[in-house]
Amino acid sequence: MQRGTFQFMKSLNRSIILNRIRLEGPISRAQIAKDTKLTPPTVSSIVKELIDSGLIKESIQGESQGGRKPTMLIINEKGFYVIGLDAGPKDIKIILSDLNGGVHHFSKKALLLPVTADELLKMMKSEIQGLLDQYKEEEDKIIGIGVAMHGVVDVDRGISLYAPNLHLRNIPIKEQLETTFNLPVKVENDAKAIALGEVWFGSGSGASSVVAVNVGSGIGAGIVINGQLFHGEHFIAGEIGHMTIDIGGKRCSCGNYGCLQTLAAGPAIAERAKKELAIGKESRLTELSGGNLERITGRLVHKAALEGDQLSRDILHSAGIYLGIGLTNLIHLLNPERIIIGGGVANAGEILLDGVKETIARMALTERAKQTDIRLSSLGNKATAIGAVSLLLSELFSI
Ligand SMILES: [Zn+2]
Structure with a gap:
């Protein structure tokens, strides 16, 4: 087949x-x-x-x-299967999915950093081969491979143009994997793949226009309109992490100042907590970090917040407010039916969401825009790999 x-x-x-x-x-x-x-x-x-x-x-x-x-x-959901890869920057996750997004295999392998483009390709191939060996009897039913990775991707040619966190450029993923495995391969930016996955199998189901925002160590978004991903002319549509929120703000990894991700992403949350502790604020974080400020991460702030720590709750709430400002700009630009928030920071759940919602309710232009449907992702840590699978399915089922 x-x-x-x-x-x-x-x-x-x-x-x-x-x-x-x-x-x-x-x-x-x-x-x-x-x-x-x-x-x-x-x-x-x-x-x-x-x-x-x-x-x-x-x-x-x-x-x-x-x-x-x-x-x-x-x-016939088990009539065919698709391989989905979430490639880097820390590890490679691979899944085997059926036509209904049911995950039949999930494994992950850490990347040994730094990695060259050839090493990364070699590792992707070895993970795929390992899965194919394990599912020999289903091999004829596997119809393609989807790959999602961070950075800028040329989706037409299936090339990772720029993967900043791995310091790599121009990786010919599609060509290499298609030659090796003789299967159709689709490559996409991770945030965009997640957005498509949310529409197919997650919180985006049933909505005609969806923006899925991934808030982790950076912030990215994927825009899906009428079931189709919107890429823009040069594949950078959805880079809302670099939307300027405060021109007098901190310098971002992109070189500009006060980008949204310098205010609301995981590292920004950790930085803010360190600063508050350094000036002597009381918090459960002191104990959780063993008194070592360097051990404070976004995840630890979340943990403290769940234990009722007021400082941590305030910090997450204020990250939610900044995110809400970015999303209000997004609503004014695109007016989507639904916005889905995923990624590590989204684990903070309602604490973050309250700040987001109250900000949108305060700032958006019309009554209906104020009530834009904002939801958390339901796909968890497989969101990116499931997104990669949906790249193939959207093509298979496309009209
Ligand atoms: Zn930036």
Whole structure:
């Protein structure tokens, strides 16, 4: 199957019917014909092809509208699998997912830093080969590989143009992996892949325009409009971490001053805590860090906040306010239906979200904009790898 599956899907009517089953299944042939305005014989013959190909299957009998009970159709989720890679900057995570985003394998391996482009590619190949060896019996059902990584990615050519945290440029991921494994490969920026994954399998389901914001050691976002990722002309759409919030603020890794991520990302939260402790503020953090300020991280601030530490709660709340300012700018620019917040800092949950929501409610222009649907990610630490899988699925199911 493999490459052929994609060719097979190119027919417009097949895609329309397949998506109907994916979104509405269990669904009967008669209902598909009614919804799509295709003739019943056309639906029947395409359904037969889709069943023969293994993409869909017949399920339980539906309710009868008088007469014989119709046979219902659903996606054959274990008919095919996709490999998803979350590549760096600290480790490589790899998953094997079915067509419904069910994760059948998850493993992770630390990167030995510093790494060269060749070493990174070699390691990605070895992880993929390891998974293929483990799932030999399913090998024919694996239809492609999705790769998500930080930095700027040329999605057309599947090249990592710039991966700042690894100090690497121009890694020909797609070409290398396609040659080695003879499978279609899609490469995408991690925040953008996450956004697509949220729409397919997470908190973005059912919304027509979604911005997924990843708040970790930096801040990035992916924009999905009508099911499609928006990249911009030079692949940098969504780089909201470098939105200027305070021109007199701290210098950012990008060279500019007062970027959003210097105020709301994990390292900024840790910095703020260190500063407050250095001037003698009382906090549970002193004990948790063993009195060593250098041991304070965003995660530790979160831990202290959960234990009721007021200073830590205040710091996370104020990070939420800054994030809310950035997101208000984003709402005024794009007016999305839903915003999803994920990444390590999002683990702070409601403490962070309260600051975000109250800021948007205070600053956004209209009543409805003030009530923009803001949610936390539901995909956890597999969000990036699941996003990588959805790169392939969105192509497979695309109309
Ligand atoms: Zn910046």
